[in-house]
Amino acid sequence: MTARDIRAVPLAAAAFAPFGDVLEAAGAPDRIINAGHCARFHDRARLDFGPDGRAGISVFMAEPRALPYRLDLLERHPEGSQAFIPMSLAPFLVIVAPDAGGFPGQPQAFLTAPGQGVNLLRGTWHGVLTPLAAPGLFAVIDRIGPGANLEEVALAEPWVIVGGP
Numbered sequence: 001m002t003a004r005d006i007r008a009v010p011l012a013a014a015a016f017a018p019f020g021d022v023l024e025a026a027g028a029p030d031r032i033i034n035a036g037h038c039a040r041f042h043d044r045a046r047l048d049f050g051p052d053g054r055a056g057i058s059v060f061m062a063e064p065r066a067l068p069y070r071l072d073l074l075e076r077h078p079e080g081s082q083a084f085i086p087m088s089l090a091p092f093l094v095i096v097a098p099d100a101g102g103f104p105g106q107p108q109a110f111l112t113a114p115g116q117g118v119n120l121l122r123g124t125w126h127g128v129l130t131p132l133a134a135p136g137l138f139a140v141i142d143r144i145g146p147g148a149n150l151e152e153v154a155l156a157e158p159w160v161i162v163g164g165p
């Protein structure tokens with residue numbers, strides 16, 4: 001490990017909560033529906049599309065990356081939340097960072113388990129969608145609306161996201 005290495009940890013709702021929501025069928029379902037044939041984990045994301053935006057669903061086909069992963073760009077969407085719902089069971093890397101005076105602070109990296117998705121809160125600094133295996137196929141729910149909704153920061157010094165214990 002070097003000073004610029006960040007170890008990815010398994011994604012967990014409590015640790016991720018300041019940055020967003022973990023979308024998963026975990027724990028007790030909120031409702032049993034469809035004549036008992038379906039468990040509904042109800043309303044699990046803090047969606048936010050602002051006063052002049054609306055929700056959109058897009059499909060992303062992202063190029064798989066590998067660990068160790070060079071992180072040299074962070075971004076945020078000041079006008080809306082952004083959710084990534086994998087359409088495969090392949091893991092992906094979720095990188096987030098707190099805000100530090102309008103710029104990203106120390107990033108944190110999480111590895112998803114099969115079946116987990118995430119919703120990033122409005123304005124959360126994050127790395128771009130980073131699948132770790134093909135297909136990098138995702139449904140993305142984010143803001144459709146007027147105005148700029150993307151702030152990018154190229155890092156003067158990259159971080160290296162590493163896996164493993």
Ligand SMILES: NC(=O)N[C@@H](O)C(=O)O
Nearest residue numbers: 075082126127128129150
């Ligand atoms: N730009 C875009 O649609 N995607 C990014 O926001 C991302 O987080 O991957």
Ligand code: NI
Nearest residue numbers: 075077082128
């Ligand atoms: Ni984004």
